[in-house]
Amino acid sequence: MNLRLTKLALAAAMGSLFSGSVLASDxxxxxxxxxxxxxxxxxxxxxxxxxxxxDINVTANNGDRExxxxxxxxxxxxxxxxxxTWYPGNRMGPFVxxxxxxxxxxLWASDPNLAENFNAIKPTMSRxxxxxxxxxxxxxxxxxxxxxIYDKLGLAEPKTWDxxxxxxxxxxxxxxxxxxxxxxxxxxxxxxxxxxxxxTNGYEVHNDLTAGKIKYTDPRIRDTFAKWEEMLDRCSFxxxxxxxDWQAAIAPFANGDAAMYVMGNFSVGQYKDAGLTDDQIDFFxxxxxxxxxxxxxxxxxxxxxxxxxxxxxxxxxxxxxFVATPEVQGEWNKTIGQLPPNSAAEINTDxxxxxxxxxxxxxxxxxxxxxxxxxxAAMAKAGxxxxxxxxxxxxxxxxVLENLxxxxxxVY
Amino acid sequence: MTAxxxxxxxxxxxxxxxxxxxxxxxxxxxxxxxxVIDTSLxxxxxxxxxxxxxxxxxxxxxxxxxxxALGAALYLVTGLSYYKRNxxxxxxxxxxxxxxxxxxxxxxxxxxxxxxxxxxxWDGLYDINGDWTGEWVxxxxxxxxxxxxxxxxxxxxxxxxxxxxxxxxxxxxxxxLFLNQTVRGIRIYKSLFFFPFVISQVVVGLIFVWAYNPQFxxxxxxxxxxxxxxxxxxxxxxxxVCSVEPPSILGNExxxxxxxxxxxxxxxxxYCMILYLTGLNNVSPDQVEAGQLDGxxxxxxxxxxxxxxxxxxxxxxxxxxxxxxxxxFDMIATMTQGGPFGSTNVLAYYMYDQAVGEGVGRYGYGSAxxxxxxxIMLLYISYFLYRMYQDEKExx
Numbered sequence: 004m005n006l007r008l009t010k011l012a013l014a015a016a017m018g019s020l021f022s023g024s025v026l027a028s029d030x031x032x033x034x035x036x037x038x039x040x041x042x043x044x045x046x047x048x049x050x051x052x053x054x055x056x057x058d059i060n061v062t063a064n065n066g067d068r069e070x071x072x073x074x075x076x077x078x079x080x081x082x083x084x085x086x087x088t089w090y091p092g093n094r095m096g097p098f099v100x101x102x103x104x105x106x107x108x109x110l111w112a113s114d115p116n117l118a119e120n121f122n123a124i125k126p127t128m129s130r131x132x133x134x135x136x137x138x139x140x141x142x143x144x145x146x147x148x149x150x151x152i153y154d155k156l157g158l159a160e161p162k163t164w165d166x167x168x169x170x171x172x173x174x175x176x177x178x179x180x181x182x183x184x185x186x187x188x189x190x191x192x193x194x195x196x197x198x199x200x201x202x203t204n205g206y207e208v209h210n211d212l213t214a215g216k217i218k219y220t221d222p223r224i225r226d227t228f229a230k231w232e233e234m235l236d237r238c239s240f241x242x243x244x245x246x247x248d249w250q251a252a253i254a255p256f257a258n259g260d261a262a263m264y265v266m267g268n269f270s271v272g273q274y275k276d277a278g279l280t281d282d283q284i285d286f287f288x289x290x291x292x293x294x295x296x297x298x299x300x301x302x303x304x305x306x307x308x309x310x311x312x313x314x315x316x317x318x319x320x321x322x323x324x325f326v327a328t329p330e331v332q333g334e335w336n337k338t339i340g341q342l343p344p345n346s347a348a349e350i351n352t353d354x355x356x357x358x359x360x361x362x363x364x365x366x367x368x369x370x371x372x373x374x375x376x377x378x379x380a381a382m383a384k385a386g387x388x389x390x391x392x393x394x395x396x397x398x399x400x401x402x403v404l405e406n407l408x409x410x411x412x413x414v415y
Numbered sequence: 416m417t418a419x420x421x422x423x424x425x426x427x428x429x430x431x432x433x434x435x436x437x438x439x440x441x442x443x444x445x446x447x448x449x450x451v452i453d454t455s456l457x458x459x460x461x462x463x464x465x466x467x468x469x470x471x472x473x474x475x476x477x478x479x480x481x482x483x484a485l486g487a488a489l490y491l492v493t494g495l496s497y498y499k500r501n502x503x504x505x506x507x508x509x510x511x512x513x514x515x516x517x518x519x520x521x522x523x524x525x526x527x528x529x530x531x532x533x534x535x536x537w538d539g540l541y542d543i544n545g546d547w548t549g550e551w552v553x554x555x556x557x558x559x560x561x562x563x564x565x566x567x568x569x570x571x572x573x574x575x576x577x578x579x580x581x582x583x584x585x586x587x588x589x590x591x592l593f594l595n596q597t598v599r600g601i602r603i604y605k606s607l608f609f610f611p612f613v614i615s616q617v618v619v620g621l622i623f624v625w626a627y628n629p630q631f632x633x634x635x636x637x638x639x640x641x642x643x644x645x646x647x648x649x650x651x652x653x654x655x656v657c658s659v660e661p662p663s664i665l666g667n668e669x670x671x672x673x674x675x676x677x678x679x680x681x682x683x684x685x686y687c688m689i690l691y692l693t694g695l696n697n698v699s700p701d702q703v704e705a706g707q708l709d710g711x712x713x714x715x716x717x718x719x720x721x722x723x724x725x726x727x728x729x730x731x732x733x734x735x736x737x738x739x740x741x742x743x744f745d746m747i748a749t750m751t752q753g754g755p756f757g758s759t760n761v762l763a764y765y766m767y768d769q770a771v772g773e774g775v776g777r778y779g780y781g782s783a784x785x786x787x788x789x790x791i792m793l794l795y796i797s798y799f800l801y802r803m804y805q806d807e808k809e810x811x
Contacts, residue, residue: 072773080541097776101540101548152649177649187754243629245666245755254630259650311543380775384768388756395668395755406564413559 030318031062031084032307035071044338052325059318079103083312085319091127091136091306092372093213093379098308099130105309105316107323108133114324116345121327123370124304124344136306137323138344140336141370142268143360144194144301150285152179152262160287164202164230167290171238174262181238183261185252186245186394189387193374195265196390197301199234200227202292206299206369213377215415219389219407228404230292232397245395253277265289267303268341271356286359297368303376304344385410437491444484485513526789533557533782539770549779556783566784569760572672573741573791576761579676580683580740584732587687588725592717594688595695605692612685620749623678627664635661665751668758675759679746683739687732694728695721737795762788 034045042065049063064084066074075089079098089095098104111117111125111134121128124141128134153159153170156177161167171181186192201209204223211217212224241247241255250273255261257277264270274284288298307326309319325331332343337351342360351357364370375383389403489509492498498505533556537549560566594605611619626633643657664674698721706720722729744763747753753760753768760768762784770781 073771076539080545097538097540101538102543103540149650155649179649188752189754242660243663243666246627246629246663251630258652258654259648260652260654380773381769381777384773384775388754391754392668392756395666409562 028058028318029060029062029315030086030322031315032064032086032322033071033078033084033088034063034065035068035088037065037067040339044335047338048326048331048335051331052322055325056318056321059321079310079312081312083310083314085309085313085315086307086322087310088305089136089308090372090376091124091138091304092376094372094376095135095308096130096379099135103311104135105311105313105319106133107135107137107309107320110134110137110320110323114327116329116347117324117327120329120345120347123346123364123367124302127304127370127372128306136308137327138304138306139326139332140339140341141302141304141344141364142341143363144198144265144267144303144373145286145288145360145363146263147256147266147270147274147284147286148263149256149259149279149283151283152177152259153285160285161290163290163294164292168233168237175239179259180241180255180261182234182240182263182265183252183256184240184244184265185247185249186391187248187251189384189391190373190375191249191252191266192390192394193383193387194267194301195234196227196231197371197374198265198289199230199292200224201299201301201371202289202296203227203230204293205296206371209299209371210377213374213382215379215382215411219386219404219411224404228393228400231393232400235394235397240394245391267301268356268360272340281355286356288363298366299369299371300364300367301373302342302364302367302370303373379414382410382414434491434494437487437494440487441484441491444480444487447480529782530786530789532779533786535779535782537778538776539778540776552779556780559780560783560787565757565760565765566762568758569762569765569784572759573761575672576676576679576740576743577737579673580680580736581733583680583683583687583736583739584729586680587684587732588691588729590684590688591691591695595692609685609689611682612689614682616679616682616745617749619678619682620675620746623674623681624665624750627674629661629663629666634664638662665759666755668755671751671755671759675743675746675750678750679739679743683736686735686739690728690732690735691725694725698724734799741792762791 032049036042036045045065046063049061053059053061071088075087075098078084078087080103089098095104111121111128117137121138124138125134128136128138148160152174156173158170158173159166161170174181184191184195197209200212203226208217208223212219212221217224241252241261244252249266249270252264253270253273254277256264257274257279271284275281288300291298307323309316309323313319326335327345329343329345329348332345333348333350336343336348340351340354340357342350342357342364346365350361371377375387378386386407389407392399393403492505492509532549534551534553535549536552536555537547540548542548590608594601594608625631629635638661639655639657642659642661643655645653646656648654662670664670702720702724703716706716711720741763743761744767747759747761747764751759753764757765766781766784766788769775769777769784
């Protein structure tokens with residue numbers, strides 16, 4: 004009896020010691036972008052969340068984007084924050100499958116804003132029929148081109164494949180390399196492949212290929228590569244692309260030696276840093292190849308997830324719902340020059356690339372993430388190496404495709 | 416028994432009470448260690464969910480407790496009568512214990528772990544309960560390796576590295592012979608030749624990446640003297656037009672590996688040179704003089720008189736060069752990351768690339784590559800140890 008009393012007293016003492024920290028609710032957020040504008044947008048959103056929820060004690064961490072790709076594994080398994088950034092699509096697959104992310108389908112169902120304004124991106128955030136994260140930003144891909152060179156040669160934005168090819172002929176005649184690209188880090192080549200594939204075969208084939216349901220030696224994929232070969236032949240890329248990264252590839256574009264660049268909208272700032280003005284550069288959607296194929300676009304998204312080890316799940320859900328609101332989405336993406344996934348959010352109408360991007364993505368029939376996010380990482384690595392090999396020497400096509408089939412059989 | 420031996424036994428004679436105290440300290444430490452390491456156990460027992468959140472302090476506490484525990488264990492062991500009887504045999508092992516323990520923990524155990532992973536398919540993740548998520552696939556990874564063209568490319572590159580890196584030994588020798596003279600300021604020349612070995616591999620890699628760059632590199636500048644003209648392009652900027660395009664050494668799968676090896680040779684030659692320079696100091700002038708009297712000069716002098724005396728230097732130079740060739744990872748990581756399309760991979764880099772690089776996460780496959788690499792190294796190391804053993808036997 005006495006012993007029990009002592010125990011109770013002890014428990015009460017312990018309780019009073021630690022109850023403070025149990026009741027005062029915490030929220031730990033880990034973000035992964037130190038670029039000045041990205042950092043500012045994130046910090047502004049966190050401040051707004053703090054102001055709206057004074058009772059929550061927020062710890063906001065931020066780190067380098069590339070390092071985050073390595074550290075997230077450790078973070079999710081050991082010392083998990085409550086909210087963490089990661090990529091949707093297949094990139095979240097391994098963590099979802101290992102049970103390291105929290106299923107937030109209930110939030111998607113109960114929050115009217117999430118339920119109504121995120122229809123276009125919802126499939127990307129889903130796996131096994133459940134939703135796992137909330138996107139805060141995405142951006143369009145397409146062709147950025149030198150408007151001044153186009154004007155000088157009297158060219159118009161191509162709507163079809165043939166128009167693109169004849170534009171290329173005219174550019175080459177004038178001594179301009181039609182396309183610049185830097186394939187040193189491989190992924191840029193995947194952007195070109197994705198667009199050729201989306202325009203030749205459509206969204207379904209893209210998804211089936213990256214999901215491992217179609218072989219690389221499939222005739223439809225061979226069609227895509229045939230178009231690519233035509234592009235390499237008649238449009239040609241800068242010859243030294245294998246030793247350049249995507250920023251280095253801007254140099255010939257800025258100097259007027261190359262006229263077009265298949266890229267994502269994050270590159271616009273770099274063109275301007277290289278001395279180009281809004282009048283000199285413009286954007287067009289990658290032209291149609293097979294008539295009648297519904298236009299799907301690349302729109303890689305960045306998202307917040309709740310690790311399964313999170314200690315403050317309710318607060319984390321509050322934060323995700325907050326980030327999803329039209330106001331926060333609009334403000335955030337104005338700061339970083341990208342697009343809000345929330346269709347009710349305002350966009351920056353002063354930026355012509357954002358306006359065109361919004362138009363491009365809101366009218367697209369489907370949104371692809373990107374080859375290296377839709378396909379599992381091991382497949383993506385081999386695939387992109389194959390694309391680079393093919394670009395350097397198109398005669399290796401059969402060898403490349405057979406090797407990719409072999410990797411595909413292993414990875415899935 | 417001599418007096419001093421009796422003295423020693425008296426000094427180490429520990430009462431059973433002391434042994435008891437040491438055992439108690441050890442038990443307490445072990446108990447605390449179990450609790451501190453397994454935080455979930457603490458949380459369950461005391462409900463202190465937040466007590467061990469600050470990880471850095473608990474780490475130091477753990478280390479401190481570990482040291483106390485080790486001290487107690489040592490005291491306990493030295494108090495045992497078994498120890499007193501076998502002191503001379505046991506003491507060296509006591510001193511070695513910590514080192515051996517760490518070596519086991521960080522070298523031996525991981526080798527076997529890695530070999531065991533090579534029989535599994537695993538993406539490197541543990542699930543939320545801490546359970547391993549891989550599956551046993553037997554020899555599957557090794558079968559895959561046999562049909563993987565990238566594996567053969569890596570293996571071929573490893574051999575290329577080993578063969579071409581050996582050039583550092585004769586080139587280093589000739590530079591050393593050239594610099595082994597007494598003229599004014601020779602120390603400066605020696606330092607300049609040795610300089611590349613002092614700078615980091617990463618910097619050497621970057622210097623060569625820039626030199627090789629087909630747009631603005633040293634090589635392409637040189638090239639444009641002969642083959643290129645500056646012309647005004649369509650928007651009025653100057654651009655370079657070449658009748659023959661400058662070579663893209665790192666962008667071409669046939670030349671990229673040679674480009675990296677050349678970059679790696681630069682510091683390696685300096686290293687071999689310095690080894691030979693010290694070796695040349697020990698060449699006996701008497702023998703050289705005797706050789707001269709017998710009419711040996713030039714190549715004959717080098718081959719029959721100088722080189723045999725440089726044998727120890729040559730042995731070390733070959734050993735460090737082989738090791739350098741196997742350490743090519745840094746150069747590849749800075750210069751090409753294995754590209755273009757995997758053509759500059761070596762086994763070590765390919766293993767890294769498949770297991771941890773860019774989230775590919777094929778830990779099983781990466782481990783299989785590591786195991787093959789380990790077997791190859793084992794062959795070399797066994798031969799090396801055998802040679803050492805033979806030399807020792809001859810020497811003594």
